[in-house]
Amino acid sequence: MSTLALPAPGLLDPARPEPLPRADDLPAQITRSGLTGRGGAGFPVGAKIAALRRPPAAIVANASEGEPLSAKDTVLLRESPHAVIDGLLLLSDALAPRAALTIMVHPRSAAGVRAALAARPDGHRVRLQVAQERFVAGEATAVAAALAGGEQIPADHPHHLTEKGLRGGPVLVQNAETLAHVARIARHGAEAFRSAGSAEDPGTRLVTIARPEGAESVLEVPGGATLREVLHLAGTEPGMLDAVLVGGYHGRWARPEQLDLPLGPRPAPGVHGAGAGVLMLLDRGRCPLAVTTAILDHLAAQSAGQCGPCVLGLPRIAASMHDLEAGHGDPARLRRRLEAVAGRGACRHPDGTAQLAASTLTAFGPELTAHAAGRCTGWRR
Ligand code: SF4
Incomplete structure (x- = not known):
């Protein structure tokens, strides 16, 4: 169990410089x-x-x-x-x-x-x-x-x-x-x-609450807090959300039925990996495929241009998601493209990008089906 009590002073409370304590141990x-x-x-x-x-x-x-x-x-x-x-x-x-x-x-x-x-x-x-x-x-x-x-x-x-x-x-x-x-x-x-947080995730962490257009607020939350508790602390009504992207652009989507799972330092069964502490809220009515496609385009453009699977693979992954959004894509083709980059970059950029795309396939099955039928479940892009 996590405790929602936060230590005082909080990490974001302004502090003047004070003499440093001894650091021997x-x-x-x-x-x-x-x-x-x-x-x-x-x-x-x-x-x-x-x-x-x-x-x-x-x-x-x-x-x-x-x-x-x-x-x-x-x-x-x-x-x-x-x-x-x-x-x-x-x-x-x-x-x-x-x-x-x-x-x-x-x-x-x-x-x-x-x-x-x-x-x-x-x-x-x-x-x-x-x-x-x-x-x-x-x-x-x-x-x-x-x-x-x-x-x-x-x-x-x-x-x-x-x-x-x-x-x-x-x-x-x-x-x-x-x-x-x-x-x-x-x-x-x-x-x-x-004394803050849970036994598995002690202490606190800073979380950025964002929407696709950018960051909106930052707050300190106890380790082990569930997504629903964090949203509550942020003053957000979970019923207005279709999903939350947990961990930022390299993160994973969580649907409303997963809001009672805790945040933790790394993804694990029953735990949302906090990553860099970003929670991007997807309001009901927004198209998750359009939002994901825009993120994948950005990530593909951010390759440092050194590793073939990153340089060539990430634009192909983004292109596959464009096709799915347009209603003529093939999820199996996208999965093959994800497998082709797995573990093959010098850094985690390809794996993180693939994780977001794979999570989109898992989380938004009904939306993919709707797009394939020429419809979109969202009414806002
Ligand atoms: S995998 Fe990392 S190191 Fe390699 S090109 Fe992509 S961003 Fe650069």
């Missing part, structure tokens, strides 16, 4: 807390730190926020930049006091973070870098490439930054919200963190 506290990364993959932060073979040469607070529907890191940095900066400094103090520290932000956050760093006596320890705007910019190897002065695109071959990232040294990339939780754990302890 921070890695152990993080492991005990059960904190998982809030950037999308949902990997346990303690395990990621334990995988470091040497102290990192660089640590990055990643607020690149390439997902077009996400606004949580932007709002966090606007409302409470010192929580993120504290987390970055504390992690460095615990793991690698000499590491190069960077906060990489979406352009819309740059001025505010620059001012926050200037207001702190220890702000000189952190370098601000403005991220390049593209969907895959937030991928960890893309962040490392930008740190090295290159284009912010994923590496063209999979590798672990915790082993070798920048100039031969490990690089630790943590999402900005994750670091705000690290600061909270350092100040209040692992048990305080676990």
